[in-house]
C-alpha cells in the first residue's frame with residue numbers, strides 16, 4: 014500500500030486495515046537479507062490494543078537467532094560491503110531507504126496504529142514523516158562529516174578519524190516504534206556500522222517491514238537485521254553478546270540498568286541509554302498567555318495517551334495562577350474522549366496493552382489513596398472490552414512525596430503540584446530520579462535563565478513544551494540515561510575516535 018491522498022477517511026483506514034491483515038502481515042525475523050522463523054520455531058501473539066484482535070504470530074527469537082544475526086552483521090562489517098563504501102554511496106542508499114519508507118507511509122502508519130494503538134492521525138502525520146526525515150537527515154550527514162587534525166606540534170601530523178564501531182545492537186520501546194528505531198538505525202548505518210535491531214514485543218510490525226524496505230533500497234544483506242522477541246530473551250542475548258560492540262537502548266530506567274549489567278558481565282560493550290522521564294511544566298505567576306499554556310499542558314500530558322518519555326506528566330504551578338489555569342486545563346481535558354485509533358478524528362485512543370493499562374490504573378488508585386484531588390477521568394472507558402481505553406486523568410493538590418508525583422506512570426495521568434516560588438518549583442522539578450526534560454512558562458528573562466540553569470534535564474523548553482527537531486539532541490540527565498539521540502551528537506554513539514600520530518621530524 015503506497016502513500017496516497019485518498020486514504021483518509023475512517024472507513025478507508027478500516028478497509029485498508031482489514032485488507033492488510035487478511036493479506037498476512039510480515040512476522041518473521043530478518044537476518045542476512047532474508048525473512049526467517051526463529052530457530053526454535055517459537056512465536057508470540059501480536060494482539061491489537063484497538064480491539065483485542067490477533068493480528069499475527071511473530072517469530073520469538075532467542076540466543077541462537079541473536080547469534081546468527083550478530084554473526085552475519087559481523088561478517089558484513091568485516092567484508093566492507095557497507096562499512097567500506099564511500100560515504101556518498103551510503104548516502105544514496107539511505108536516501109533510497111527513506112524513499113521506500115515514504116512510499117509505504119500509509120501501510121507503516123496503519124501497522125503502527127494497529128500494533129500499539131497510536132492514533133492514525135499521529136502515526137500518519139507525525140511518526141511517519143518524522144521517520145522519513147530522520148533517515149534522510151543522517152543520509153545527508155554521511156558525507157558531510159570531516160575528520161580532524163589535532164594542533165599538536167609542527168613536526169607531527171596528528172589525525173583524528175571517526176571510524177564505525179562495528180556491530181551495533183539497537184533495543185527500542187513500543188511508544189514510537191518506527192521513529193525511535195530510525196533514531197538509532199539511521200545514524201548507526203550512516204556511520205558505516207552493521208545493525209541488529211530488537212523491537213519491543215508489543216510493537217514489532219513496523220521494524221520487520223523496515224528491515225525489508227532497507228534491503229530493497231540497497232542496504233546489503235547482513236547489514237541491517239531485525240530479531241523480534243522477548244526482552245529478557247532476545248534483548249538479554251544481545252546485551253550479553255561477546256561480539257556486539259555498541260548497544261543503543263531506549264526504554265525504562267530499570268531495563269536500562271540491566272543493559273549496563275549485561276555489558277559488564279560480557280565484553281564491556283559501549284552502552285547508551287535513553288530512559289524514562291517525569292517532565293514538569295512549571296507555570297509561574299507572570300505567565301504571558303494562560304490559554305496557550307493550558308493547551309500545551311493538556312497536549313503534553315495526553316498525546317499518545319501519555320505514553321511519551323517527555324510527557325508533561327507534572328504541572329508545577331504558582332498558587333497565584335493555580336485556579337485560573339486549572340479551570341482552563343480541566344475544561345480542555347474533559348473534552349478528551351478515548352476512541353478508535355483508526356478514526357482520523359481521534360486524538361486520544363487506547364494504551365498499548367491491557368497489562369500496561371492495569372498498571373496505570375494502579376497508579377490512579379495510589380493517587381486516590383494518597384489523598385490527591387481527582388479533577389477528571391480516573392477510570393477505564395465504559396464498554397471497553399479489551400481493557401486498553403483509559404480516561405484522561407488529572408490529580409490536583411498533589412504533594413511532591415506522592416508516588417504519582419515522582420514515579421513515571423507512562424499513561425494519561427497529570428499530577429498538579431501547587432508551589433509558592435520559582436525556587437520551590439525548581440526544587441520540586443529536580444525531586445525525581447529523572448532528568449529528561451522540563452518546561453517553564455514565564456515572561457521574565459532572568460527567571461527563564463535561572464530555571465534553564467538550575468533544572469537538571471537534557472532539554473529545557475521556555476514558553477512551549479516538547480518542541481523538537483531532528484537537528485536538536487534529546488536525552489537525559491540522572492536516571493533518564495546518557496548519550497543523545499537525534500542531531501550530529503547521536504553519531505558519537507556509533508563511532509570510535511582513532512588517533513594516528515605521524516612523526517615528521
Ligand code: NAD
Nearest residue numbers: 185186187212213244245248249264265268287288289322
Ligand atoms: P522497557 O524498558 O520495558 O522495554 C524496552 C526494551 O527493552 C524492549 O525492547 C524490551 O523488549 C526490552 N526489555 C525488556 N525487559 C528486558 C530485559 N529483562 N532484558 C533485556 N531487554 C529487556 O520499556 P517500554 O515499556 O518498552 O517503553 C517505555 C519506557 O521507554 C518508558 O520508561 C519511557 O520513558 C522510555 N522511553 C524513553 C525515551 C527517551 O528518548 N528517553 C523515548 C521513548 C521511551
